[in-house]
Amino acid sequence: MSDDIKTLTARLADEPVSLAFLELGEALRRRGQLEAAYKVARGGLSRYPALADAHDLLGRILGDQGDLAGAFDAWAEALRFDPMRMGALKGIAFLYFRAGDVPAALEHLRRAAEIDPDDPTIGQAIERVKGAGAAPASGPAPAAAQPKSASLEAPLSPAAHAVNGTSEAGRRADHGIMLVDTKGLRLNGTLFSPGNEDVGDRVAAELAGVSKEASRTSRLLGLGGWQAIAVESPQGNLFLVAPTPDTMLLAVRDPSLPMARLGLIAERAAREARAWLESHT
Amino acid sequence: MRDAQATLERVTQVPGVKGSLLISGTDGLVVAERLMDGIDGRAIAALAASLVQRLDRATQQAGMPAPTFVHLRGNDGSVLAAPGRSDLVLVAVADTDANLGLARVQMLDAVGRLA
Numbered sequence: 019m020s021d022d023i024k025t026l027t028a029r030l031a032d033e034p035v036s037l038a039f040l041e042l043g044e045a046l047r048r049r050g051q052l053e054a055a056y057k058v059a060r061g062g063l064s065r066y067p068a069l070a071d072a073h074d075l076l077g078r079i080l081g082d083q084g085d086l087a088g089a090f091d092a093w094a095e096a097l098r099f100d101p102m103r104m105g106a107l108k109g110i111a112f113l114y115f116r117a118g119d120v121p122a123a124l125e126h127l128r129r130a131a132e133i134d135p136d137d138p139t140i141g142q143a144i145e146r147v148k149g150a151g152a153a154p155a156s157g158p159a160p161a162a163a164q165p166k167s168a169s170l171e172a173p174l175s176p177a178a179h180a181v182n183g184t185s186e187a188g189r190r191a192d193h194g195i196m197l198v199d200t201k202g203l204r205l206n207g208t209l210f211s212p213g214n215e216d217v218g219d220r221v222a223a224e225l226a227g228v229s230k231e232a233s234r235t236s237r238l239l240g241l242g243g244w245q246a247i248a249v250e251s252p253q254g255n256l257f258l259v260a261p262t263p264d265t266m267l268l269a270v271r272d273p274s275l276p277m278a279r280l281g282l283i284a285e286r287a288a289r290e291a292r293a294w295l296e297s298h299t
Numbered sequence: 300m301r302d303a304q305a306t307l308e309r310v311t312q313v314p315g316v317k318g319s320l321l322i323s324g325t326d327g328l329v330v331a332e333r334l335m336d337g338i339d340g341r342a343i344a345a346l347a348a349s350l351v352q353r354l355d356r357a358t359q360q361a362g363m364p365a366p367t368f369v370h371l372r373g374n375d376g377s378v379l380a381a382p383g384r385s386d387l388v389l390v391a392v393a394d395t396d397a398n399l400g401l402a403r404v405q406m407l408d409a410v411g412r413l414a
Contacts, residue, residue, distance in 0.1 A: 194363070211362025224357035231353055232371055235346040239392060241373025250368040251358050270361060 022270060023049070030058075035065060043075045047082060052274060055079045066213045070100030077109050084192040084271045085279065086113055086285070102133045108140070115147055123147050193254055193270035194218070195284070195293050200264050203224030206294075210269055221268065228258065229266050246284070248277050257281050261288040306389070306409040307333035313405055315397020317376075321413075324348055324388045334357065343378070347390045353378050368403060379403065383410035 026042035039062035042087035059076045066072050077092035090113050096106035113124035124147055131140045196207040196218055202225060208218035228247070236244040249256040251274065257269045257280045271286040301325055303321050310319040311333050318334030320343060327348030332340040355365050369380040379402055381389045390411045 057311040079388040209361055213362055215362060217361050222356055224360045228353050228357065231350050235350050235371060235378060236373035238342055238346060239378060240375065242375040243370060244373050246372045248360060248370040249354050249366045251366050253363045256358060
């Protein structure tokens with residue numbers, strides 16, 4: 019444990035009502051101790067539920083953990099209590115951009131620029147988002163791609179990271195979400211390898227037979243229909259669900275995100291994918 | 300073989316686990332098994348090996364190392380698989396009320412010791 023974390027932990031222990039949790043949570047987050055940071059932030063929020071800084075901190079932690087829906091909600095709360103909260107505006111802009119909603123991303127960045135016109139990074143982010151042009155998603159942005167929830171997220175791009183500025187750990191944690199058909203073709207979303215290579219099409223092709231195999235296994239072993247497949251690997255966890263009999267949704271995250279939470283993200287995305295499929299067929 | 304039986308015994312003692320097997324990952328043959336009556340070990344071995352192989356390929360295409368644990372959840376139960384070294388895969392079949400967390404820990408621990 020580094021000295022600053024030790025000092026802050028001691029300070030918080032001596033004076034639990036102090037705001038030291040903000041610094042401690044941020045220090046833990048920067049060190050990649052996301053679970054500990056999350057607990058600290060949650061503890062602080064239980065004492066200060068109307069503190070925008072605390073919601074902002076929670077947003078950054080959840081973003082780093084790959085829980086983009088949670089991050090969006092936390093930043094939205096931060097803005098509710100402080101509409102000029104820069105970190106929350108940037109964070110939400112980043113999430114909108116990732117969901118393919120460039121106008122909403124630009125709106126939040128422009129609000130941030132009005133609040134701090136001297137911050138050159140905001141202007142740069144605006145230019146990059148404008149330059150990215152259309153939605154970064156490989157297909158049309160689905161109704162599911164609202165950042166309110168985890169959904170068929172757009173692929174990561176340098177511009178998106180420029181907007182966020184603080185999400186390097188989040189980038190590593192989030193390998194993407196992808197919807198594929200039974201023929202191994204990608205319908206939406208994509209995946210990135212730990213080396214940041216787009217591997218969506220290759221993985222989609224390998225998934226072609228998985229649904230059939232899972233159905234066969236589950237049925238022949240008397241387990242009924244299959245609901246989900248969780249795969250743990252040292253560099254990432256994969257979670258597969260079937261939004262419809264003809265599609266599969268794959269969510270991949272860093273192993274630091276507990277599998278059960280990845281399952282919730284995948285299942286929520288599957289519900290939205292179902293709605294998107296209904297509206298597009 | 301005694302080690303394998305002891306391993307299977309430990310996994311099968313987890314509440315809700317109906318049986319466990321040690322299988323060959325490439326050809327899906329049973330190496331050792333401890334199953335409740337009426338459960339066909341050969342079928343489980345073949346099906347689990349095939350599924351794990353497919354997921355292994357998908358995981359590797361995603362740029363990640365081979366899976367260390369696979370959980371197929373069905374409406375009425377689960378199949379758990381922990382691939383180890385030397386082509387062995389520890390497989391368990393569990394019902395819906397099983398303590399899956401404990402089964403997972405036991406299986407990872409066991410397959411690590413078998414390696």
